Amino acid sequence: MTGRGEVVQSRGTVAMKPAKESQAKEGRVSAVAARVAARLPARGYLVVATLAVWVLGWALLRGRDTLALGGAELTPLHGGLNTGMDAIDDSRNSNPFFLYFINYIRLFIDEAVRFVQALISQPSFDRPVPVLGWLGVAGLATAIALLYGNRKVALLTAAGFLSFGVLGLWQESMDTLALTLTAVVLSLAVGIPLGVWAGLSDRFHRLVTPVLDFMQTMPTFVYLAPLTLFFLIGPASATVATMIYAIPPAIRITALGIRQVSPETLEAGTSMGATPAQALRLVRLPMAKQTIIVGVNQTIMAALSMATIAALIDAPGLGQTVLKALQTLDVGTAFNAGLAIVIMAVVLDRVTSAASRRVEVARRAGRLRTARGRRVEVAGVLGVAAVLGYLSYTYIWAAEFPADANLGPYVRRAADAASQWVQDSLVTYTDALKNLLTNALLNPFEKLLTGSPWWLVAAVAVVVILLVGSVRAALVATVGLLVLVLLGLWQDSMVTLASTLVATVLVMLLGMVVGVWMGRSDRVDTLLRPVLDAGQTMPAFVYLVPILGLFGPTRFTAIIAAVVFAAPVAIKLVAEGIRGVSATTVEAATSAGASAWQLISKVQLPMARSAVTLATSQGLIYVLSMVVVGGLVGAGALGYDVVAGFSQHQLRGKGLAAGLAIVVLGIVLDRVTRAATERADAAAHGGLHQR
């Protein structure tokens, strides 16, 4: 957290912890604010009063100064951005920055992806088929799973790869795999050394942490378009986008592994005269190995998820299939391709998890099985894979997946039928839910946000943030809201904000109910955890498909997709918080005769408050990144602006501005939740001290 001088305030009395020198000024400002606030009536009433003023203002000034801007309308700024982007486009072959730097990177990455594609997915080297056909790739993948994992995951791998063919998506799957693998290799090549550095140097760690935070909180859609400006539409942009998303876990987890090494063991190394290089090679890296492989796993999962999203900038593969299907509302096709993505995610996840567990197992097994035994095994497995590879190189039946085995059309039709059936039979319920939430929550809120004059909304927001958060957060919000106005996207931003907040409320409702349930019952935990894990490993695109089937292409679909995307994180965090409450405290309350409800509301939730607030801020970030995806399925607003920017040249500038607006919203929301949390914590502690 920030080391700011915090104003601890409770019931009109002010106490102030000493502020750090660098932030003393800020501390003074908030002290003044707190003194003023202390003379005013209780905060809660003020917030309510402010909101009342807003509603009143809306009723009186409805429709004035709302800064509405139609879908195809542009502001001068958007036009300027367009021109600027065109200028960058034009300078691609003249500007030295491009000529000697960016273009080389682009060429290198393009070639790398093409090379892998030539190996496994695309016709290459004057052949009508790739170097390795389905039999070879499946054999090699299975061999790797067997050598680094175990028999079970090898079986899973074989079944998974065959299913790509069976679903009729062999080539698309291999394109996705090629892109993912290239991005993973490059991400690890950059991420592991940086992670080691961050593990060794506190200063570098402090330096990269905020950068990584930013990389991870920035909604992925936002940087796709700007990347194409530098790396053009195609594999290079897709790979770089994937790397931006996949490098942070590699760096973070590697650094964590390096940092976790027991200080005494390190000291033992130093005491024996190990040089820093020896300490790294002989002590730190071997001891961090298992953690680093967990990082590899996370990197792969992130890369796969992004590689599918990168379809928006023309990345080849399964993402394309899903995207096209989404655009034509073809649920069957989208489901079929989504299934392939999930299968790939499960296979990659299980194999790398098994590999990281194997590090441990291998150590023990190493004694039972001789090194020679291992060598024989490796040679045997690779030999078989090589034979399969040769077959698939030479014979067409082993190169192209047999058409007879293509069950894709059946899957599509079945999915279509199922979704139709579900829609027909659930339509009353889904419609009821949709209408209830839309009319009771979303519409009024959205009307209030978009119908009031912008200055009224901004003023209300700043006052409320002052009341529940901090001066600094209010300053950030002021600047952020002004930027939204300047970007010419005020109204779209308000629509997106409404959806985001409604989705976050739903996420937190789910998170509290299910999280508390999970935190209190081991059985529920064991039951739900795998479901949540699956939800988190699944690439975001896949959610949209069934939800689209259920709710049709509306704002609401985007909200539900965002809820599904964000709920697992929130639920897990809340459950962990509840579990973290000391058993003794719970026992004490129970023995004092507290009912289950009293226990939850008076003991467990209050004590898990920091986990709940963390869940809220994480939930917000997740929701925001998904609400944008909603642009694909009819949610309009900023998401639509971004998506339209991908496809229509004259809307590029507006798309870029919309991307910036999303980032601004994210930063403001993040700051405000943090400040509100800090204030709540401080108030709770202050209250304790003063009593």
Next chain:
Amino acid sequence: MTVPSVAERSAPDIDAPPILAVRGLWKVFGPKAESVVGSTLTRDELKQQNGCVAAVRDVSFEVRRGEVFVVMGLSGSGKSTLVRCLTRLIEPTAGEILLDGEDVRKADDRSLRELRRHRMAMVFQHFGLLPHRCVLHNVAFGLEIRGVSKRERYARAREVIELVGLNGFENSYPDQLSGGMQQRVGLARALAADPEVLLFDEPFSALDPLIRREMQNEVIRLHHEVGKTMVFITHDLSEALKLGDRILIMRDGELVQVGTPDQVVGAPADDYVRDFVSDIPRSDVLTLRWIMRPAQPGDPLDGPTLGPDVVIRDAVHAVLSAERPVRVMDGETLLGVVTSAEILEVIAGGPQA
């Protein structure tokens, strides 16, 4: 359980130059550490005023070649800091550390590494073993760092593994061994480098009492066999008395007393030390020298004779069963006599004395 008497152990040569000499050593953690050196404020005052912790303050002592030198004190008294300063695992703030007359503080990186590789080795409280290496490779680790060839280092590792009684476990991994065995690996690892000085930082406090006693005897045995100089940190007085040729007692970073076990028990420097040793049965530590009285004219001087360094407990039987006063003789000179009266006084006075 018998405490081996001091006299049983090979007495280090008192006149030879010390192998390790520490003079005016300070270690201050915190900002502006240098300015605190020499300060006479108490630890708490320092902490209040400067935000510094003076972990070691103005400590001087000498360790003789071949002796077991024990540093003891309560938790937080600065023992670990002191022992880490000796090889600059913690950089001292001020003072001199002379190893065979050479100032360790002046060594550059390379010669400091050489010193750590060849001349001093350390055994840690929580063992500090490498979990991904088997016992053999753990023990050979120090030699690997030095660049000793594979054959040679494994041969040497096997030798020390045998020495600490771990044969048969060469291929086990640390987490498959009991705490006591793990510490034997730590011991073997330190011995493998054949250092001149072995440093122990509370090596047995993580072990349960039975194993601890076994390991203490192991150290005594090893000391007999290899005769290394040892600096041994502990917070357990009975361990200190059992192992130490001399004991240094620390409090709040300061040296309170240095002396042989019987000096510490027989003549505590202040109330702090007196309190410390009050639970120790004096007859187990003190020697006849401490209780003998000058022979008086009427004393019959034809009783049995004993040396002045015999521990009282070992003399009880001889003195009580003798009908005449026992003569305490150093060679041909009569130092004094001991009778049942003196013995009974010590035993009856017991721990409180």
